[in-house]
Amino acid sequence: MSYKRVAEIVKNLGREQSDRLARIVHAQQSGAREGAQTTVYHLRDFEVQRRQATLVAILLDTRATLIDEILDLHDRMVGSAFAKARRAYEVSFQESGKAINEKVRLYAQVGQALIKAKEVGIDPFAAIEQIVSWECFIQSVGEAEKLARSEDFDYLGLLGNHYSQFRRYTPTFLEAFEFKAAPAAQKILDAIEVLKGLTISNSRSVPDDAPKDFIRRRWAPYVFTEAGLDRRYYELCALTELKNALRSGDIWVPGSRQFRDFEDYLFPTAEFKLLDVSEELPLTTGGSFDRYWTGRETLLRHELEKVDSLAAQRQLPDAEIADGILKVTPLTNAVPEEAEALMRQATPSCRTSKSPTCF
Secondary structure, eight states: OOOHHHHHHHTTTTTTTOOHHHHHHOOOHHHHHHHHTTHHHHHHTOHHHHHHHHHHHHHHHHHHHHHHHHHHHHHHHHHHHHHHHHHHHHHHHTTTHHHHHHHHHHHHHHHHHHHHHHHHHHOOHHHHHHSSHHHHHHHHHHHHHOOOTTTTTTGGGGGGGGGGHHTTTTHHHHOOOOEEGGGGHHHHHHHHHHHHHHHTTTTTSOTTTSOOOOTTTTTHHHHEETTOOOOHHHHHHHHHHHHHHHTSSEOOOOTTTSSSGGGGEEEEEEEHHHHHHHHSSSSOSSOOOOHHHHHHHHHHHHHHHHHHHHHHHTTTTTTETTTTTTEEEOOOOOOHHHHHHHHHHHHHHHHHOOOOTTT
16 A cells, blocks of 8 residues: 555544544553453454444554554655664765865975975975966866755755655645644745745745745754745755654644644643542542642651651661761671682682583
8 A cells, every 4th residue: 555545544534533533542551551452253242332332442543553653654755764864975075085185295295395385485486386287276176066065964955865865755645644733833834835835836936035044053953044034955954853853752743642632641631630629630649739738738747757867876777977978887797607618619619620511
């Protein structure tokens, strides 16, 4: 089954289901597990309500699995593109090593000639031509410009070579999911909406008013150009930041299991309030910090008074407090004397034995 077909299935699966139902299935996965282990013939024997509930649980659990697999695939695609760009950059640099070394040696000689010319007071251009002809020197400068890397020595410039690979799936990928974001990552989602609009309108240029706050300093030289925003690097930057935000939890996808909203892990507010009022919260601390701290403070004061009393009577176990200094009794040897004697007897035999069991 193609990637696009899977994405379309995910898009259509369970969009009508409420978030509450999806959260219930995630929290109580016993129904999905039971259905996965049940044959069709046994499922037919279930009562109607139980059978329908099991099928819904299986459907939503399968949907969550598909969502997670596709989002994880996008994560790996971005990571793979970065790794390939880095390797290509390193290989290119290694292949240029000999030429770079030749240029460095040449310019070192030229530099020495210029220093000597200044000290002696001779024509510096004549000093250069004693090492290399002026035409060859001009040619070497042009070659050096081609060999030079960016000031930050970054391989990000080669990432654009993988743009076509992303375009094969990103339009369907971005359309298939309903991304949600925390305020810190909202600009990334705004950029994603811009990219979706560009795909619909079949436009190649990014509008000047497109979101830019999510673009990090590393991306800036490639995204911002004299002609405006570079479409390739703007999209690559947005997809990379989307991947990072999904990892950090600043962006989530309803229905996902791995990339779900943090609030889904918490008690629903309404249910929490009902249990708190009825004092039925399944917590050892109760629902009130004041009640919890009152009991813990009483216990803490009791234990501190007990320690103070034992210290005054010099009855602290394995410790004493003298002149405001805590002194702890050194630990005694936990190895029995019989074991020590046995080790002393075994050591000479192990030295003379070739048995691999002796250490």
